[in-house]
Amino acid sequence: MAYPDNLLSDGELVVVHKHPHWKTLVVPVIAFLVVVAAGLYLAGLVSDTSWHSVAWIGLGAVGGLLVVWLTLVPLVRWRTTHFVVTTQRVMYREGVLSRSGIDIPMSRINSVRFQHGLVDRVFGCGTLVIESASDEPIEFDDIPHVEQVHSLLYREVNDNPDDDFHPRSGWEPHQA
Structure with missing residues (x-):
């Protein structure tokens, strides 16, 4: 099931949408x-x-x-908990009667790491840790396929064409 498009900004696309791992x-x-x-x-x-x-x-x-x-x-x-990575931000929503959530813009993410112990490795899940520019690290537990989500999120954060230097002849930055 896709994340509701009416909650996204113009031009924002969902890259990953996960619920907590079924082990919960x-x-x-x-x-x-x-x-x-x-x-x-x-x-x-x-x-x-x-x-x-x-x-x-x-x-x-x-x-x-x-x-x-x-x-x-x-x-x-479990069904109403969403971990969503879009082209512009990371979103986490949880709750049934009262909802809470957090959004982290891609531009504010400093580092992304994951951790998983033996049981998590057996089940194929883990904890994703995101460090943003001004906050303490935020941990998202029981993310399915945490290594793939980590790699994808890392690419989304670091593959911003506006931030990259693309040398051409004469070492000029790429003009979009």
């Missing part, structure tokens, strides 16, 4: 399986009692709340 959904999926298994086990325990229908309603309500809190909320949070 492993714990919510495990929580879902545990809640369902525990609910089925407890429903089986109370099935021989005279008040089993009331117990099943209570178990269903508690199980439903746990599934929403432990599985659905993280899934929606």
Whole structure:
């Protein structure tokens, strides 16, 4: 799914659009399986009692709340978190009911680096660290294919034709 064009400036194009890596959904999926298994086990325990229908309603309500809190909320949070690199800036947006975000213009980026440990390397993700001109380094965790994103972002920052010296005959800068 492309990032909404109405949020971009004129002439701005999306280069990369990523959600956090799917590994962030492993714990919510495990929580879902545990809640369902525990609910089925407890429903089986109370099935021989005279008040089993009331117990099943209570178990269903508690199980439903746990599934929403432990599985659905993280899934929606994952889906509404965006890491976007455009031709003019890096954007990060997150949140469901209240949104927050940060934009870093390409011209303000001083350096880009990445880091990933063994588990991140196995899953193919990592942390992207962007140092801008005036702020502390900003870390973006669980970026899928972090090495490729790092390389692409580095090229976007450093391949600005207005900043490059293109020697021609007589060593004059290239005129656009």
